Amino acid sequence: MRAPLSKCEPAHFFNFIKEGSLFQQSFKLSDRSLYALAHGCQKLIKLNISGCSSFSDNALAYLSSYCKQLKVLNLCGCVKAAPDRALKAIGYNCSQLQSLNLGLGEEVGDDGETSLAYGCHDLHALDLCGCVLITDESVIALANNCLHLTSLDLYYCRNITDRAMYALTHIRVKNRNQMWDGVKTGDEDEDGLMSLNISQCTALTLPAVQALCDSFPALHTCPGRHSLIISGCLKPTSIPCACALQAHHEVNKLTHHAY
Template sequence: MCSKNMNNLVLSLAPKFTKLQTLILRQDKPQLEDNAVEAVANFCRDLQILDLSKSFKLTDSSLYAVALGCRDLTKLNISGCSAFSDNALAYLASLCRKLKILNLCGCVKAVSDTALQAIGHYCNELQSLNLGWCEQVSDVGVMSLAYGCPDLRTLDLCGCLLITDDSVIALADRCPHLRSLGLYFCKNITDRAMYSLAQSKVNNKMWRSVNGGNDEDGLRTLNISQCTSLSPSAVQAVCDSSPALHTCSGRHSLIISGCLNLTSVHCACCVRPHSAISPFPHSAH
C-alpha cells in the first residue's frame, strides 16, 4: 500500500474491511502511526497475516492493540520497528498464541531474553523466527525457544553475538524439524555445536529408518559465515548427516563465506564419482 497519506487511508478503510485476513503495510518511508494500527486492531479482528515492517514511528501502543484485537494472527512481520519494547512483545506473545511465523529482525529493544521466554512459553506452534541482529539475545532466550517451540523449522540468529554452543545444542536436542539455521557472525560457536547438530540428525535418521520417514529430513540451509572457530571435520560431519546441505556450484545451502579454513568441506554430490554435476570436487565459497 503506497500513499502519501497512508495513515489516513488506513484509518478510513479499516472500518470497511472487517473480514480482512491479510494486511501488508510495509513502507519505504515511515508514515504509519499508532492510531492507524489501533484502528486495524479494533475493526479487523480476523487478521491472520500482518506486515508492519519498517514502521519506525510505531510505539508499544500498536503492539498492545494488535495483541488485544488480533488474537488469530499466524504471521507477523515487525522487522525494523526499532521503538517496540520487550514488555510489549512479551504481552503480544501471551495473547497471540497461534503465531507460526514471526520476523523480529532488527528489533533490538524489543528482543530480549525476557521476550523470548514469553514466546517460548506461549507460542508453542511457532515454526519460523527471525532474530537477526538482535544483540541482546543470549543462550537463555534461545534455550527457552528450543524447549517451548518443538516445531521450530527456521531460525535466524545472525548477528546474535552473545549466543554460544549451548543454544545450538538445545536446538539440536529439542527441535527435530529444524531445517534452516542462521549463525552468521556468531563468533562463540565452536565444533561442539556442529557435532551436536550432526549427531542429532544421525539419531533422527536412524529413528526414521526404523519407523518409516522422509530421507530428505535434516538441515537444508546452514549459514556459518564468519564463524571462524569451526574446524573442517566438525562442519563436514554436519554436511554428511544432512544430505540436503550443499557446497556445490549453484546449490550452496551450506554457507561458509569468510571461513577460509573450511574450503575442504564438500557435500556428497561434489565427491560422488559419477555425479551428474561433476566428477571433481568443487571449491567451497
C-alpha cells in the same frame, strides 16, 4: 502495568486482521500499538515487524501471551534492550512457531534462545544472524529439542565452536530413533538441515563441519545450490560438495561398465 489505550491508538486498524498475516516493516510501533495488536489479532499466524525498534521487550512478551497461534515471526532488528524476557515469553506461549527471525539481535543471549528451543519444538527455520552473544549452549538446545529444524543462520556468531556442529549432527539420529519408536509422523521432514549459514564463525574447524555435511547431504557448497555458507570460516573448496562426489561416482560407474 501497561498504559491504557487512548482514542488515537490503532486498535481500529488491527481489528480487521483477525487472522492471517500482518506486515509492518520499518513502521514505528509503540508499546500501545503492540497491546492493541495483541487484543485485536489473537488469531494472527504471520507477523513481520522487522526494523521496528520503538517498542519494548515487555510489550513483545505481552503480545506473545495473546497471539499464541503465530507460526511465522520476523523480529529482525527489533529485539535489543533486554530480550530474554520477551524470548522466554515467546517460547512459553507460541508453541506452534515454525519460523523465527532474530537477526541483528546483538543482545540476544543463551537464556532467551534456549527457552525458545525448549518451548518451540516445531521450529523449522531460525535466523540468528549477528546475534554475537549466542554460544554453543543455544545450538545444543536447538539440536536436542527442535528436531524439525531445516534452516539455521548463525552468521557472525563467533562464540560457536565445534561442540555446536557435532550437536547438530545428532538431529538426524534422534529423528530416526523417533521413527523406529513409532513417534514420528508422516509430515515431518526426514532430510534434516537443508540450509546452514556459519559464515564468519571463525572458531569452527574442518572435521566438525565435515561431520555435519556427512550427516546432512542436502548441505552443498557448490555455487549452484549454496545451501552451506562457510565464507570467512573455511574455504568452500575444503568441504567436498555432495554434487561433486555424486558426479565422481557416476563417472566411475560409467567407466567400470565400459570395461
